[in-house]
Structure formats: C-alpha cells, structure tokens
Amino acid sequence: MNIHSDIATIDPKKLEKLAEVAVKVGLRLEAGQDLVMTAPLAAIPLVRLITRHAYMAGAGLVTTFYSDEDTTLSRYRHAPDASFDKASGWLYEGMAKAFAGNAARLAIAGDNPMMLAGQDPSKVARANKANSMAYKPALEKISNFDINWNIISYPNPAWAKQVFPELGEQEAIRKLADAIFAASRVDLDDPVAAWTEHNANLRKRSTWLNGERFSALKFTGPGTDVTIGLADDHEWHGGESTAKNGITCNPNIPTEEVFTTPHALKVDGYVSSTKPLSHQGTLIDGIQVKFEGGRIVEAKATKGEEVLNKVLDTDEGARRLGEVALVPHSSPISASGILFYNTLFDENASCHIALGQCYSKCFLDGASLTQDQITAKGGNSSLIHIDWMIGSDKVDIDGVRADGSVTPVMRKGEWA
C-alpha cells in the first residue's frame, strides 16, 4: 500500500465532502452517539476524515476495525484447515452490544473485488459461512434498522485497477475517486442539499408506486419478457429510512433505486441480464433464465455458467426472487458508463432483480410480521441475496393491476 500517492491522486476537498456526507446524510449521527466503523486499510485517509466529522457532530466514541487484504491472504496461504470454520464471534457479539447501546454503524466498502479469486473455493465458502453465522446477531440489528447505518466507498488501488485495467494505478485511482464522488453527489456545491432533493425525488417515486398498488410489473426488452408478480401488501422503499432509534439515515451512498418485494411464486417468462455480475471473484455475464411459477427452471450464461448454477443450487429460495428494483437508465451511475464490479454501484446503474432473501421492511408494517406471515404474503427466504442487472434503454416496464388494467411505469429505461 502507498497512502501518500493515493492521497496525492484523490481530490482532498471532495474526499472531505464525502466524509461530511457520510456523517450528515448517510448516518445523520446524533450528538452523544458512538460510532462503530469498518474499513479496508487503504481507506485510512477517509476513516480519519469521517472520525473528525463524527466528533465535530458530537460523537461519543468512534471505534474502527480495519480489514487487510495481506493478512486475509496469509490466512488462505498458511492457516491450518480448521481455521476456515472459525470466526471472531466475540468481536461480533461486542458489536451487537454496541448497537444495543445505540451506536451507529458505518462500513467503508472498496475491497479488491478479486481478492479471493485464486483461493480454494471451498475454503472461501466455509470461511464465509462461519463469518455469516457469527456476524448474524450484529447484522440483524443493522438490517432490521435498530440503529442508523451507512455504507460508503473509498477508491482502493486494487479495486481501481479492476475497474480501469488499461490505466496506470494513479490514473485509475483518480478516475474511480471521481466516479465515487459524482455518484455520491459530493462534486456538487452543496451535497447535503442535493441529497435532500434526491431523497425527495425517490420518495415521490415510491409514494406513487405505493399508491398504484400494482399486482405485477411486466418487463419487455431484448431477450426479456417477464411478468414479476409483487408480494401481497408489498411496500416500495428508496433513499432515506427511519431507524427504530428514531434517526432517519441514508443507508446506501450512492443510491438511485426504489425497490420492493416480488411474489416468490408469481414470476413467469424470460429474462436476460444487461450487465455482467461480479460474484465472489468470478464474473458472470450474458445470463438468460426462464421462470415458471416464480422458480428459475432454466439458466444459461455466456460466462460463469457453472458458478451461476452452483449459486442457484444453494437452497430452494436461491431460484426465486427477493427484490425487484427500478433505476432509470439516465441515473448518474449508469450515465458514467463504468462497470464498478461492486454491487453498491452497479445495482444503482440499472433496474435489477435479486435472487434469494427478501427485505421484511418492504411490506406494509413489515417490522411486526412473523416469518410465516412474510412467507404467506409471497416473501422469499434464502441464505443468498444476489442482485443482477436487467435494465437498459431498450426495456419497457408496465404496472399491471389485479383487475388487469395497465399503466406505463418506464419507457426505454426512463420513468414514463
């Protein structure tokens, strides 16, 4: 790593604005709240700026855990086999305790997307599973919005080289940094005001969709002709969310999507992907699937087909949908033309669907529903949640009501 030259490459004023947006828009940190942060070591400059802005906003105590590609790879190369069924449960239990005490949570994304590409896939799978199980008590407090949380990105050199392989490292970092700044709206004079306006626009869309109460969305485009039934009592969300501690946060920066829960048993037709998907160090491209009764009964891919079929075999819910999201083709991230190999960005460049687990908050009064009630309304369950992109400027979307009446939702990738 080389922190000096990264800093020289990355616009310091915009990086500081990104830190400010993380604290004031992403977390909307309240005075007296503690903050638990995680970040790759490459993101030290952003961690330092966020920490300063958090204390200026009245943070009680900021605690940061760093991940390190070098030590992670040491584990894969040198640790005994039994290591791959271990996880730091004592640390995650501690984090869960911090969240129970109203600490906010910030994750800085930006790890090398291909970090584990050369490692034994079964060790990767075992380590991921052990970690997911240990992390569950802390993750549930986050995904159930017990507290305000946010994910933001830093242009890690290894990630930048993956996105811009044809450029030198410094130039790649600079271009990725600028793309992150633009997508996060920190290239504007008043990013906080821009986010207020953006949140209002997303709320307008989700409010309209919630009012229409479509029972299905019909997607039509090249290689795509599918009707995606929506779950009973589904609710559309997008932009900011109010956590149970009363704080309204923007959990993802950037975010361009409005999204809801499809009906796990009511998806029929053909879908083709419009962008490649980076999954655990493998690229999956040219996906074509056939749905019958909500279930994928045929799946092909021009690249990574074997991995795709392994993913679909994870469990019964892996062949069914847990999310459908609408993003206009003119979204700033899409307009950049960049493939980020990072779901936080790529899913916000295109309409997408997700295989696997649904979000309980995408139901009316979702926080009070039991798992059985969610299932009865059509909510899908799975160990996975993998978003893939199906939108483009050639895709039309219609909203279909229970009575069969139809309203255009998008035309040629834009809101109708």
Added chain:
Amino acid sequence: MNIHSDIATIDPKKLEKLAEVAVKVGLRLEAGQDLVMTAPLAAIPLVRLITRHAYMAGAGLVTTFYSDEDTTLSRYRHAPDASFDKASGWLYEGMAKAFAGNAARLAIAGDNPMMLAGQDPSKVARANKANSMAYKPALEKISNFDINWNIISYPNPAWAKQVFPELGEQEAIRKLADAIFAASRVDLDDPVAAWTEHNANLRKRSTWLNGERFSALKFTGPGTDVTIGLADDHEWHGGESTAKNGITCNPNIPTEEVFTTPHALKVDGYVSSTKPLSHQGTLIDGIQVKFEGGRIVEAKATKGEEVLNKVLDTDEGARRLGEVALVPHSSPISASGILFYNTLFDENASCHIALGQCYSKCFLDGASLTQDQITAKGGNSSLIHIDWMIGSDKVDIDGVRADGSVTPVMRKGEWA
C-alpha cells in the same frame, strides 16, 4: 504516515526475525490458538509479518485492532466533553471472552510518547481512567497469566524522532529499528537459541535470589542510600513465565530484569533517579525522594516536579513501592546509551523501583492469595504502577538477611 519509506529504512530480514521471535519466543503460540493483536497503524508491516508467522505456527484466527494517533487527537480536539468519560467496554468485554477461550494476546508498542503532551491533562486523565476501568476484565486475564501474552516494539516515526531529535526522520527510524533489533536479540544468527540461553541466565539469577531469601536490599550510590525491605514470602521472577493455560511465554521483549515485591511499609532512606522518566507526555528528571516506613515523605525533581507530586497524590499506595528490579549496568539496552522514552526499554537498562501496584505473581504461590493476604505480606495496592530508574555503574547493592548478615548482590552496577 508513509509506509513505503519506513519499510525501505528498516532491515526487512531483521523485521521478519522480530516477527518470528514474537510468535516463537514471546507467545510460544500453540497450534489452534487464536491471537488478538493491538498495534499502532505505523506497525502495519510488522503486524503482517507476525500474522503470517502466527498462521504458519497453526493459529486459528488472528484479529488485529489498530490505534491511530490522528483519530485519537481528533477526539481531543473535537469531541464533546462527555466523550472523555467513555470507553469501548463492549470491545474489551469481547477481548476478555476471547482470552477465556484461550486466545493469546500480542501488543505492539511504539506509539508517539509525546502524543498527548499538548492536550488538556484533566481530559487525558479522565479518558485514561474510563479506559482502565473498561479494560480491567481483559487486563486481569493478562496480568494474572490466564493465557500466554507478549509485548514487542515497532519503530514508529514519531517515537524515533523523540529518541533521536537531531537526526532526519529516515535516519532516526533506522537507528531506533536497529536498537530494537539488538535489544530483542534478532540481530543474532539464531535469536530463538539466544533467547533460550538468556532465559536460562535470568532463571539462574532469580533462583539464586529466591534461595538467599534476603529480607531487604540496601542500595548505595551517589544521592542514594536506601534499605528496601522485601515482602514476606516474596518470589523473584524474570524472563519467561508459565501461564495458567500451560504455555511458557516471554511476556516482554526485550527483558533484562529480575524483579520482586518490596514491603510496602519497610523502605527507609534516600533515593535519586539515574535516568529521566517519560510519564504521559511529560519528562520527569532528577528525582530525589526520602522514604520513611515505606512512604515517600519528601519528593523533589529538577524537571517535572509538579507532575511528580500529582502522581504521588493519586492514592495512598502511590507513595509506596510495588516492585524492585535488578538489571546489570552492562545490559545490552544500557550499553546502547539510548534513552528510549518507553518503559519497555528504559526499565531494562537499569535497576529500578516502581511506585504503586505490586504483582501478585511475585509471591510464593501468588495465584492463590487473596488481596488481604497480599496486603498482610507487605504487597502494595494502587491505581498506578510507574517504574523509575535508580541503577548506574556507581551503585552497590547488598542483600540483607533477617539475622543481619549481608551478601553483596551488585558492585558498581554489575552482579557481584
């Protein structure tokens, strides 16, 4: 920070040997043990090497927490007043749980010794107190040797500049690195064998002292004429220690001392310090104190006298001794002639005494004693434990037995 240039300055082969010594001598890590490490960010290169060697030794999982001077100073500059009574209790409770699960503990020292010199002393004191109280459950598992543990050092740039203010940063780092390598015996061909021999030498000294059963040590030298009574049933220790998990570790690298518990009520005479002491960002030099019945009744210093007297007023035990330690003047650290401003080094360059808390392990069968029993035997209690140096090549030490017979222990700073 600038990691590239530090690495260019520090001998990579010796740094790797230091990592190996930390794992094989310091911790004697056993296959399957997890490791919890703490380090300043500047020590990333050493953390990575130690992690690799730990996994090669069969570590289950290595988890590292980094401290950062930049974010610590942000807290002092920007955090609200209430922040200074807070600590990450949830993290320390988690660490205590890891130790209860037999995880080993490694601390990399090397923070800037003057980091907090410019900050409000009352905020520093409050933050230290909150942290000490939160850390107590984890620290007790370490100081009671529930598990194997080790402290080792890395030549942080800010520390190097403090030790060698007249040198440029790169040259200062290189010189401090070489001093750490020499003191840690990693400049030798076979450091592990050298540590085996060194541990045997220290054991020979402590075995001899334990056999003599002196009731007091009499120190005589320039400005020093003191009789330090030893606690009833005191036991001398030095070098390696066997933890309750059965693993024999070297908790301090370097270490040159043999040490035991003085009697809190039986110290009489005058003592003068022979080296300056760096305490929480303040230098205290030219200390002269008078003991009566174990208690310091007069204290002067040519530098830092006000801070010294504040320290002595911490609690009743702060005016009494908790440790007496013997280090020959020819010890390699002393021979280097370097003042390290770091107790891990400076206390191993000279005979020293410590104000405050005693070590329960420095009693026969110490692990089974209650606090009342330790007090009855003459063991001191305090919130502080501050070592200061009283040895030189002009100091003689005699061992005095209960019957009044005397045996020379050191002459002109060397074992007699």
